[in-house]
């Protein structure tokens with residue numbers, strides 16, 4: 001088995017109120033689609049461990065990690081921003097989500113898996129070094145990246161983020177870390193209203209106007225990400241895999257479809273095969289229209305595991 005699938009039931013217990021789009025049903029919809037399409041048959045399933053305090057502190061300040069733990073309610077909710085709340089299970093779920101990224105990194109770098117997909121929530125790419133928000137608490141993918149760099153000793157790691165929203169938390173943590181090249185596309189003029197001016201030379205930010213569509217997305221990837229990645233020669237590639245740019249998803253208006261996610265995944269796989277021994281860890285970020293999310297993840301995973 002050369003592809004890993006990582007999740008945990010604790011990720012289902014975090015919830016932010018009835019009708020909140022970042023709901024536990026997202027993970028079930030994805031799992032069902034991977035089962036129905038037979039893709040899960042090609043993957044080794046793992047339960048995510050809890051990320052340790054030390055692992056979380058690779059991405060976040062010790063005080064922030066302490067604060068998230070200290071603010072968990074015994075019942076009801078604690079409001080973090082207008083759209084983000086903690087329930088009694090949020091801290092545990094967030095530690096599982098980051099722990100999934102750590103396990104994925106270990107499996108791939110130990111040669112137990114070539115690629116890994118983490119079906120996890122809460123998502124992470126809006127969580128900064130000392131800030132929660134935008135449905136995010138701990139920056140799962142960055143915890144995994146820092147584990148690859150600081151524990152496994154890699155020298156160059158790439159982060160690809162194709163969520164419809166700018167990964168402001170990831171940029172906040174990584175913009176001075178020259179061991180990382182972050183390439184992202186996002187829709188301009190929507191939450192978190194950042195990204196138009198990159199914070200560091202290691203940031204390749206491509207803001208796309210509303211209703212850009214798949215052709216503009218693919219052109220941006222071909223003309224900006226790929227040359228930068230070819231120059232950087234990453235030893236491993238992480239993906240902040242958000243699918244809220246799908247045309248059926250109300251969170252954004254980029255107008256992407258499953259084929260666009262399959263196409264961008266193919267580009268990443270080819271780069272990983274050339275420079276990184278095929279090593280890819282993909283972590284779920286956004287994607288809120290359940291059917292479009294499930295179909296898009298299946299298109300992504302199919303290419304990721306080489307079943308296309």
Ligand SMILES: [Zn+2]
Nearest residue numbers: 163165244286
């Ligand atoms: Zn998003």
